[in-house]
Amino acid sequence: MRAILKTKAAVVGALMASTTMASAGDVEVLHWWTSGGEAAALNVLKQDLEGQGIGWTDMPVAGGGGEQAMTVLRARVTAGNAPTAVQGLGFDILDWGNQGALADLNEVAAKEGWDEVVPDALKAFAKVDGKWVSAPVNVHSTNWVWANKAVLDANGIGVPTNWEEFTAALDTLKAAGITPIAHGGQAWQEATVFDAIAMSVLGPDGYKAAFIDLDEGTLGSDAMKEAFDRMAVIRANVDDNFSGRDWNLATAMVINGEAGFQMMGDWAKGEFLNAGKVPGEDFLCFRFPGTTEQVTFNADQFMMFDQGGSVSTEQAALASAILSPSFQSAFNVVKGSVPARTDVSDADFDACGKQGMKDLAAAAASGNLFGSMAHGHAAPASVKNAIYDVVTAHFNGEYDSQTAVEELVDAVSIAK
Ligand code: GAL
Numbered sequence: 439m440r441a442i443l444k445t446k447a448a449v450v451g452a453l454m455a456s457t458t459m460a461s462a463g464d465v466e467v468l469h470w471w472t473s474g475g476e477a478a479a480l481n482v483l484k485q486d487l488e489g490q491g492i493g494w495t496d497m498p499v500a501g502g503g504g505e506q507a508m509t510v511l512r513a514r515v516t517a518g519n520a521p522t523a524v525q526g527l528g529f530d531i532l533d534w535g536n537q538g539a540l541a542d543l544n545e546v547a548a549k550e551g552w553d554e555v556v557p558d559a560l561k562a563f564a565k566v567d568g569k570w571v572s573a574p575v576n577v578h579s580t581n582w583v584w585a586n587k588a589v590l591d592a593n594g595i596g597v598p599t600n601w602e603e604f605t606a607a608l609d610t611l612k613a614a615g616i617t618p619i620a621h622g623g624q625a626w627q628e629a630t631v632f633d634a635i636a637m638s639v640l641g642p643d644g645y646k647a648a649f650i651d652l653d654e655g656t657l658g659s660d661a662m663k664e665a666f667d668r669m670a671v672i673r674a675n676v677d678d679n680f681s682g683r684d685w686n687l688a689t690a691m692v693i694n695g696e697a698g699f700q701m702m703g704d705w706a707k708g709e710f711l712n713a714g715k716v717p718g719e720d721f722l723c724f725r726f727p728g729t730t731e732q733v734t735f736n737a738d739q740f741m742m743f744d745q746g747g748s749v750s751t752e753q754a755a756l757a758s759a760i761l762s763p764s765f766q767s768a769f770n771v772v773k774g775s776v777p778a779r780t781d782v783s784d785a786d787f788d789a790c791g792k793q794g795m796k797d798l799a800a801a802a803a804s805g806n807l808f809g810s811m812a813h814g815h816a817a818p819a820s821v822k823n824a825i826y827d828v829v830t831a832h833f834n835g836e837y838d839s840q841t842a843v844e845e846l847v848d849a850v851s852i853a854k
Contacts, residue, residue, distance in 0.1 A: 464493035465752045467740070468514070469525035470507040472500040473686035475708025479773035486759045492752050497521055502685045502705075503626030503813065515539060520743035523756055526572060528563050528815035529822075531741055535566030541742040541749040543570040546757050555779040556761075559807055560737050563815065572739040573757040576766075576775035577798055580703040580736055580810045581634040581729040584710070585722040586692050589616060595698070600727045601638065601668065608675045611698040618675035620697035622683035625826040628833045629812035631672055631701045632665070632825075638728030639665040642806050645734070649811040652821065652854050658847040666832055666839035672701070673833050692721070701726060703736060703813070707774030707790055716788075723790035725797070733801035736813035737778060817854070824853035 465487065471480045484494045499507040508530060514520055520539065534540050547553065547570040556564065560574045590596070590607075593614050598604040608618040621627065637645045640661050647656040656662065677697070680688075689709040691697040700706060710721050717723060725732075740760060742753040749757075759765055766777040771786050776794040784795045801807040809815025814822055828849050832842035 463491075463752065464495050465522040465756050466495040466497055467523045467525075467756075468497040468499065468507060468511060468521040470499055470501055470504045471525070472498050473502075473684075473705075473709060475686070475710075475712040475772070475774065476705065478712050479708060479769055482765070482769045482772055483759065486765055487756060490755055490759070492755055502622075502624070503630075505626065508819075515743070520745070522745065522750070522753055523740045523742055526739055526741040527736065527813055528809060529818040530814055531563050531572050531739055532566060533818065534741055534743075535569075535571040539744060540566070540571035541744045541753060543573065543742060543749060543754070543757050545749070546570075546754045550758060550761060552761060555781050557778075557780055557802060559735065559802065559809070560739075560778055563737065563809075564739055572741040573760040574778035575738045575740060575760055576770050576773060576778055578703045578705060578736040578738065578775045578813075579794065579798070580630050580734045580812055581637055581726045581732060582702065582704050582706070583634075583724055583726050584689065584692055584700045584702060584706045585724070586695050586698060587718075587720055587722050589695050589698050590722070593698075597722060597724050598727050604727050605671060607698070608671075612675065616695075617677040617691065617697040618699065619672060620688040620691035620700040621672070621676040621680045622685045622688040623676075623681040623833070624683075624685070625830040626812060627685055627688075627702070628669075628830050629822075629826050630703060630810075632669060632829045633734045633810050633812045634701055634726035634729055635668045635672070636662070636665045636811075637732050637734060637808075638726060639668065642732050642808065645732075645808055645811075649816040649825070650809065652817060652850055654847055654851065657850055658843055662846065663839045663843045666842045669829070669833055670839065673835075703810075704774040704776075704790065704794060708772060711772065711774070711788075717790045723793070731801065731804065732806045732808065733797055734808050734810040734812075735798070736810040736815055738775070739778075820853040821850055824849035 487494055499510045511524055556574055564570060564572050564574050593610050595607045595610060598607050611618040640648060644656055644661055647653040685702060686709050688700050689706045692700045693710060693713050715721050763782050766779050766782045767786050770777050776798055784792045828842055828845045831837050837845060
């Protein structure tokens with residue numbers, strides 16, 4: 439209910455804001471980068487454009503994962519008033535592209551050689567019928583764990599390398615009176631945790647079969663039940679106030695030592711950096727145990743909505759700024775993600791960023807790179823939302839693991 443009210447308020451706010459729309463020479467950008475770290479990264483883009491004399495009309499819609507932003511977007515498009523540029527993910531981009539709502543960026547893409555430098559995994563979500571329809575900003579991945587180093591050190595905990603070591607660490611923290619896992623109880627956050635757990639239990643082939651191929655046998659397998667059992671272990675290690683908490687507030691619990699770990703995509707690193715924390719000294723980043731060779735990716739892009747006619751000068755300038763190698767480095771260093779181009783140096787990135795770039799390249803080369811289910815890169819929104827519902831209901835104790843598996847099979851088969 440609260441979520442619905444929140445969304446309604448966001449839609450009304452967005453429609454009101456649209457009456458003070460961007461004027462010529464400006465871009466109006468709809469996005470959900472409202473946390474401290476996200477806003478700091480967005481500033482890099484704003485300043486880049488300002489330097490080119492292009493104004494920025496900000497259209498933020500809070501809500502990690504972008505669900506609320508997508509609701510506002512649909513209202514704006516229905517009202518015939520699409521923003522110039524919109525943050526988008528995976529299958530949502532393809533959906534808008536297939537509806538013919540997006541401008542053709544092929545001219546700027548050809549001029550700047552995007553085809554040669556953007557990896558295929560991203561192109562698959564940036565091009566429709568051979569036409570570039572969005573500009574990839576970054577590559578995030580979801581199978582990370584963030585830890586407070588002082589808390590781990592004080593409790594004699596090293597980086598866990600398997601599920602048993604991880605659960606032993608959780609037990610130690612609990613016994614010490616520290617919240618083992620900082621978590622925000624929102625469906626997309628539970629799905630983000632599930633991404634990593636499912637990958638570790640099902641393995642890469644199983645992850646693909648379940649969430650990309652939507653194979654019934656895998657969705658209903660014993661391994662899937664085991665994944666739900668492990669989700670119940672995670673649930674037993676979060677604090678009592680987890681429900682509804684925003685992801686960045688959960689990150690703050692790790693930053694200030696209230697909690698030991700957070701399982702979250704690498705946008706969490708943006709929060710640590712924004713708080714002046716240093717990787718390796720104040721916090722640790724590591725792949726969720728059992729997924730060290732895999733990457734479940736989530737790439738932010740900016741879709742350029744067709745404003746009637748060909749792509750506008752401002753849209754082309756925004757797209758070109760986003761893809762420039764210097765921006766790709768400057769922005770992603772702050773955001774926690776890694777570049778969407780393969781030719782950007784890792785020199786300016788911290789240890790987690792360097793590892794992220796290395797992991798991404800290695801996973802792509804070894805066939806271990808998969809679109810994130812939680813962030814709309816594995817299956818279309820209808821399927822994603824069906825999985826969210828089951829994962830969240832199980833996390834909140836509505837289903838036991840066996841029921842969750844059965845519900846998962848049914849929900850996906852209805853949604854697909
Ligand atoms: C993701 C997005 C990230 C990050 C996160 C939390 O969907 O791709 O860039 O911002 O949500 O808001």
